[in-house]
Amino acid sequence: MFFEIDERLLALSRQAEAEIRPVLERLDQTTEYNQQKMLRAFIDNRVSESHFAASTGYGYGDRGRDTLDAVLAQALGAQDALIRHNFVSGTHALTVALFGVLRPGQTMLCVTGAPYDTLQEVIGITGQGGGSLREWGVTYRQVELTAQGKPDLPAIREACRTADMVYIQRSRGYHLRPSLTVAEIGELASLVKEAHPGVIVAVDNCYGEFVEETEPCQAGADLIVGSLIKNPGGGIARTGGYIAGRHDLVEKCAYRLTTPGTGREIGATLNMNRELFMGLFHAPHVTGEALKTAVFAAALFEKLGYEVSPGVEEKRGDIIEIVRMGNERALVAFIQGMQKGAPVDSFVVPEPWDMPGYENQVIMAAGAFTLGASIELSADAPLREPYAAYMQGGVNYHSGKTGVLLGAQSMLEQNILVL
């Protein structure tokens, strides 16, 4: 129609789509559940147009800001929440949570192997100090995942006895391990709380929001953190993040975000409330669209003979889909093709570059309305074995699907695909 896509690819695409119909229907059921949950939260908290008004200066008494916190808390099944445009990234929100809750002399234990790349300098695993948790006197330890990429329960039971915080990363990040489901996070939370009552269970919830019908706080997590340019921003929020969970812990985080004493009482929202409300409202639906795009990509690339993860039928804990491209040429062709299907910057040709905070060179397809927004269709790939493309997002399935097809088309044009 509007794109030149090989007829054989289109035929495969139709076949793939027919096969995944039951999966897409199941995803729709989850989306409907989560969207109704969100609507309920808006109604219960009496969201009104007056909440969109901008505050300036100190931002005292900003009712929109306070109401948005309450809506998010309800939607995530948490006691309390802090959602702010002032969080400059997911890493910043996580940093505020870690520094807000941990104290010198305490120990943070990551039980899902090495944490997300950008967190490593925050903790002080890498880097020169520069204000890291380590410099601050917080000890860090981690429990490696098993060979299957699952949490090592016996080792965790032992290690958590001397930890003050157990840290869980729900999403796979740039790793090949599977994401954790909420049920698995729940098992971990019960296990560590039985072994060491009083330990704080914190979850990096990035990419996980609204993928399932429950969230980690409903399964025993004390604190969860995420980014608004991923799922909970609904593709509309231009910046921001959130922290949600136990009231006393969220308060501590508020004191770290602003100042001890003032906490959440201040912070001008300028003109951001309306878009944060709107993005949050759309988040369950948009997350559903991203999941459909991921399942379509899994089905198509499986048909093309590639190893994908998760598989079409596999239970998902995040919106990421991995396609193992096997070599640099295939990877680069795919990323460059996907870029051609972006609504913004479609004419740009992505090249590998040294992205700050990451160890290997990275190539990315990102043609988004919001710079770096990975709830919009995007794919990142570190240039290292097995040359896997980590793709995610797609604020609407039809456009997302087109982007995936253009990725495959680009591989076909470079004689990488055998059809």
Ligand SMILES: *Cc1c(COP(=O)(O)O)cnc(C)c1O
């Ligand atoms: C995106 C992400 C973060 C935060 O990254 P930012 O780029 O700082 O927003 C942290 N952990 C995981 C697993 C993520 O996917």
